[in-house]
Amino acid sequence: MALSRVPGDDELYVGGIFTLRRKDALAKHGITHVVSVLKYDFTEFEDWEKYEHLGIDVDDVADEDLLGEFERTGSWIERALKEGKGGKEGRVLVHCAMGKSRSVTVVVAYLLRQYPHHTVESALDLVRQTRPIAEPNEGFMEQLELYKNMGCPRDIKNHPQYQRWLFQREVDLAVAAGMAPDRVRFEDEEVQQEGEVRDREVELRCRKCRRTLATTPYLLPHLPTPPKHSPSLPPSALHSICTNHFLHPLSWMRPALEQGLLQGRLECPNPKCGAQLGRYAWQGLRCSCNVWVCPAFSLQKARVDEAVKKREVKGVGAEGGGGIRLPPGMREKENL
Structure with a gap:
């Protein structure tokens, strides 16, 4: 399962990191843009300069803040699909290590942003039609639900619910260390x-x-x-x-x-x-x-x-x- 096309009108694909070694598959699907949702050095891949690239350095752990990146990834994917590259139609591959959690989370967030009728579950079910292994971790699922509840805002980082969520994370870390938080959000x-x-x-x-x-x-x-x-x-x-x-x-x-x-x-x-x-x-x-x-x-x-x-x-x-x-x-x- 090298890469999987998300059903719908968008030329949007999900895959793992080894998809980048499958030059034949990338060429077959006409990939022009790549979103990498992991920490990695991509210079080892041949012809890497052929693709427009967006890198999001996050780990696949439940307490990672991916929510704060949803507008950056969503707007970048939207532009890539509309404008394309070099006269070619834009086709976007979103990948992480396995094409299971981080990349799927970014794709689901994009679907929520672009298609308001979707719920988190319906968007995830859509991805699973062609990629059954899609399974964001528990923390990312909570962040997707919060993103939907916020109304998929363009200014996520200044949104009251996002700020409240960040503060709760600070409180949890402080309490785990047996202390009160360093700051209080009134x-x-x-x-x-x-x-x-x-x-x-x-x-x-x-x-x-x-x-x-x-x-x-x-x-x-x-x-x-x-x-x-x-x-x-x-x-x-x-x-x-x-x-x-x-x-x-x-x-x-x-x-x-x-x-x-x-x-x-x-x-x-x-x-x-x-x-x-x-x-x-x-x-x-x-x-x-x-x-x-x-x-x-x-x-x-x-x-x-x-x-x-x-x-x-x-x-x-x-x-x-x-x-x-x-x-x-x-x-x-x-x-x-």
Whole structure:
């Protein structure tokens, strides 16, 4: 199985590194462009200068960041197919070591980018029609799902979901070493996606002083797990046993989180209040409903009030993202 053509209108092929030694096969299929998704010295291959080449130096491991390369590979493949080379129709080979994981991931990302009707599974199934061994590793599959969920943006690296994903990776590495992360990404200081309409806006307030602590964009909903002794409890009953609200890290938590501790208390940011509201743990906490949340920034429901606001369009206002009041002296422009 030297190289396999992806079914469809595009002259797009997938293969392994030994495909590059098959000069007859490359010539037969009229390959003009090559995307190499691995670390390798290609000078040993004859007539290498005949092809336009894009190299992506990544390993086939689950924690490799290939997501950040999807726009570069996708736009390059799109241009290669449209413009061709030397008057020839563009035909692109995407390869890695075996033509199984990295190269297939790049091809699936291209299909998601160019053909919005595809899901990750349908795009992968298309590739498997001619290349049954196609099997991106678990980490790459998660990245493809995130890419699709993001809407296959052209500016991946500045997208809030990508930035959040990178931060989660930093947290995981730090916690594995028994430390808090070196930096904290405060969600309300980041540029938020605009134009999202919500029918129900929830606002959490300190029960003692009424200070706003969080709104819907910064809440982390979770699906309660039925306890072993009552596996058939309905969802409403499961939610009623949750005693905590979990949040993204917010700027009012800065004094606590920048101490560099693995865990600690969260107190009301109102200097005239200072009520203890909950706790945080970079290594995670288990909710009373049995769900594990990591990292965890938890407010006790008994210490906050939940108010429902009228429907509105999400945007970044004078108070900061999502209606959260930023700490004194922090202007909005400084947070973008």
